[in-house]
Amino acid sequence: MxxxxxxxxxxxxxxxxxxxxxxxxxxxxxxxxxxxxxxxxxxxxxxxxxxxxxxxxxxxxxxxxxGPEISGHPQPFLSTQTLGEHSQAALVRLQGTVGETVQVMVLNGGNIQFVDGVESARNLRVARRIGDMMPAFVSSGGKAMLAQLPNAELEEIYRSGLQSWPTGKITTLASLRRSMTKIRRDGFGTSFEETEQGVVGLGVSINDADGRPVAAVTTATPSIRFDRSAMPLHVEALQLAAAEIMEKLRGV
Structure with a gap:
């Protein structure tokens, strides 16, 4: 031949x-x-x-x-309405465990978009956001999702640089890559007053069968009462909620 x-x-x-x-x-x-x-x-x-x-x-x-386009596990389109509906029960249980406001969000380019949440019943609490957007690299959930992506994809997303944010601490692609290394090792993202002053966030990514981020679930605590010793409990509760939400989404 x-x-x-x-x-x-x-x-x-x-x-x-x-x-x-x-x-x-x-x-x-x-x-x-x-x-x-x-x-x-x-x-x-x-x-x-x-x-x-x-x-x-x-x-x-x-x-x-x-990748997902040829592995037999392509990521289906997931509407924010569907995500919100399939997350509600897990969010209620998560909020009951941690006692703070909890939220679910998705990646939208280099940003996150808040989809739904359950507010804390305490007088001093972080308000629930729905539909709001902000840079992913200032949010604990955004960081958790970005950490699931290879560095080459991060560079493509932020090829024009990282946008400025009043309380942001990650300002360059190099510092973003360094922070991703730690999050991949730890299995969760943090935001210490990076989305806004007075708020501490912890976040876990919700991944599909190929390890791609579908969404993220987070806790939001007023910094004045944030207790670092409670972090393991909160992260464990977040991981359980993420697994529950992903299990429900598999049936969509």
């Missing part, structure tokens, strides 16, 4: 990488470069493009695997 060359070399290389991940498992940038006989920078650009379109996904060990 005649050995024909591809008319579009970059497309052919990307397809070869997809076949390699499908047949032989996760692929590092170095292995991809060796497989294609190209420079690592070229392999990295191809893998980044595949990741951006959902055909590949980067794991925390920096290897690449088939």
């Amino acid at each position: 005649e050995n024909k060359s591809s008319p579009v070399e970059s497309v052919d290389r990307a397809l070869l990488l997809l076949m390699r991940m499908r047949d032989q498992g996760p692929l590092s940038v170095k292995a991809a470069a060796e497989q294609l006989d190209v420079a690592p920078s070229t392999a990295h650009r191809l893998l980044t493009a595949l990741t951006f379109r959902g055909f590949a996904a980067q794991s925390h060990d920096r290897t690449y695997r088939p």
Whole structure:
């Protein structure tokens, strides 16, 4: 059989990488470069493009695997109404456990959008937000979701830089990447008066079967009564709520 060359070399290389991940498992940038006989920078650009379109996904060990578009687990469209309806029972239980305002939110580009929540019954409490948007990197839930994304995707989201926010503490892409490393290790995000003065937030990402963030659930506590020793209890309650919400969303 005649050995024909591809008319579009970059497309052919990307397809070869997809076949390699499908047949032989996760692929590092170095292995991809060796497989294609190209420079690592070229392999990295191809893998980044595949990741951006959902055909590949980067794991925390920096290897690449088939993404949701070809793994059989594409992420369905999820309306904020559906998320709110399927989160309400878990939010009520979470609020009863932690005694503070709790909320659920989604990523919207480089921002978060608040979907629903349950307010604390205490006189001094953080108000529930619905529909409001703010930069993801100032919110505990936003950070928790961003931490599920590979650095290449973060760079694409914030390619124009991080917008300023009056109480924000993360101001550069480099500092964002550093904070993501800690959140990936800890399994939750924090916001110490970064969304606004006087509010401390803890957040956990709600992930789909491919580890992609679908939403996040958070607690919001007035800083004057925030107790660091209660953090493990709050994080455990958040994780239980996230698992409950994801279980319900799987049936959507």
